[in-house]
Amino acid sequence: xxxxxxxxxxxxxxxxxxxxxxxxxxxxxxxxxxxxxxxxxxxxxxxxxxxxxxxxxxxxxxxxxxxxxxxxxxxxxxxxxxxxxxxxxxxxxxxxxxxxxxxxxxxxxxxxxxxxxxxxxxxxxxxxxxxxxxxxxxxxxxxxxxxxxxxxxxxxxxxxxxxxxxxxxxxxxxxxxxxxxxxxxxxxxxxxxxxxxxxxxxxxxxxxxxxxxxxxxxxxxxxxxxxxxxxxxxxxxxxxxxxxxxxxxxxxxxxxxxxxxxxxxxxxxxxxxxxxxxxxxxxxxxxxxxxxxxxxxxxxxxxxxxxxx
Numbered sequence: 001x002x003x004x005x006x007x008x009x010x011x012x013x014x015x016x017x018x019x020x021x022x023x024x025x026x027x028x029x030x031x032x033x034x035x036x037x038x039x040x041x042x043x044x045x046x047x048x049x050x051x052x053x054x055x056x057x058x059x060x061x062x063x064x065x066x067x068x069x070x071x072x073x074x075x076x077x078x079x080x081x082x083x084x085x086x087x088x089x090x091x092x093x094x095x096x097x098x099x100x101x102x103x104x105x106x107x108x109x110x111x112x113x114x115x116x117x118x119x120x121x122x123x124x125x126x127x128x129x130x131x132x133x134x135x136x137x138x139x140x141x142x143x144x145x146x147x148x149x150x151x152x153x154x155x156x157x158x159x160x161x162x163x164x165x166x167x168x169x170x171x172x173x174x175x176x177x178x179x180x181x182x183x184x185x186x187x188x189x190x191x192x193x194x195x196x197x198x199x200x201x202x203x204x205x206x207x208x209x210x211x212x213x214x215x216x217x218x219x220x221x222x223x224x225x226x227x228x229x230x231x232x233x234x235x236x237x238x239x240x241x242x243x244x245x246x247x248x249x250x251x252x253x254x255x256x257x258x259x260x261x262x263x264x265x266x267x268x269x270x271x272x273x274x275x276x277x278x279x280x281x282x283x284x285x286x287x288x289x290x291x292x293x294x295x296x297x298x299x300x301x302x303x304x305x306x307x308x309x
Contacts, residue, residue: 006069008033008155008186009054014063016049023049025210027063036177036187038201040194040295042303045207047190048088051157054188055085067155081110084153088160088190090144094133098124098143101132102150109151118146123172137164145173156180158189162196174199194296204295206302213302218295225301226293228263231270233285235260239278247273256300263293 009031016024024046031037039047052058053065056076065072067079092101099115106112119128122142127135135143141164148156158177162170170193177187177200191197197204198218205215214221228251235255245253249266264270267290278285 006033007031008035008068009037009188010064010066011050011054012064014050014053014065015061016046016053016058017061022210024053024060027207027210027212029205029212029215031186031188033186034181034184035202036181036189036200038197038204039188039190039207040197040204040299041190041207046210047207048159050207051159051188051190055083055157056080081151082154084148084151084156086144086148086156086158086161088163090140092132092140092143095131097129097131098135099128101143102146105147105150111152112150113152118149121149121176122146123169138166138169141165142169142173145176153185155186155188158187160190160192162191162193170196194294194299198295206299208303214298221295221298222293225298226263228265228293229267230291230293230297231262231264231267231274231288232259232291233274233288234258236283236285238281238283239285243277244274247277249273252301254300261297263297 007030009029011030012028014024014027015022027046027050039050041047049058053060054067054072056072056079059073068082070079072079096104098119102115102118106115119125122145124139124142124146127139132140132143141161145158145161148158162173165173174196177189180187189200201218203215203217204221206213206221214224216224235258239260241253241255241260244250244260244262247262248269249264250262250270251265252263254261262270262274271288274285
């Protein structure tokens with residue numbers, strides 16, 4: 001029996017170990033029908049392993065995992081007819097053309113979309129007769145997404161779908177994902193782009209070391225951890241962190257990618273004391289600015305490292 005309502009994905013206490021490495025260590029979550037659900041985490045956090053279990057590519061060591069109400073370990077063939085999968089690493093028959101590859105993949109399914117429709121959806125019309133080995137990295141990525149859609153799936157897994165795409169192609173992919181959701185499709189994706197997660201995802205789960213650290217909508221995640229705004233400027237050794245963290249209104253201070261961030265409940269007071277400290281030390285804080293807390297701030301606060309690490 002398949003599930004017509006309720007969650008499309010239900011994961012309860014999923015565990016997957018590789019020797020002493022706990023790749024996924026007690027993960028639980030649900031994904032509703034028609035939802036775009038994102039998984040964020042540093043490399044090695046357990047995102048890809050979790051998705052591969054859901055796709056039927058890996059056996060879980062323990063826990064319950066259902067897709068469309070069916071156990072993935074017992075009903076993998078039935079599930080695979082209804083899902084689309086875009087893997088993180090693209091590996092295609094090098095001498096087949098874009099059209100030939102789509103025709104080949106279409107033959108694997110009982111139901112499939114017209115090849116031209118798929119080619120147009122990922123803007124590969126001018127490369128439809130090109131062999132896959134002659135495609136650029138971004139074009140191969142777009143082809144892999146088209147291949148994930150050949151069977152008009154109800155649930156689509158996208159593992160870092162915009163890696164290697166230029167900004168325009170990335171925006172086009174965003175529009176494609178939004179179009180899929182508008183048609184009632186469910187999408188589960190991983191991404192290394194915070195802006196992408198904030199733009200596309202109804203909810204996100206932040207993973208690290210095989211655990212879900214936080215889960216919810218982007219505004220919920222920000223609201224749980226930050227009531228402050230961020231004062232930022234270029235990092236300099238002449239402004240010591242121990243002094244910056246004691247400035248008026250500052251609740252926490254951090255440095256990341258050449259930038260110092262002061263999270264403040266009293267921005268005027270923080271800036272005034274910062275300029276006073278800088279003046280006393282004969283330093284000028286460059287590129288000084290103010291912004292609201294973001295998903296990236298939440299991620300850094302939870303994991304202590306950038307998503308790309």
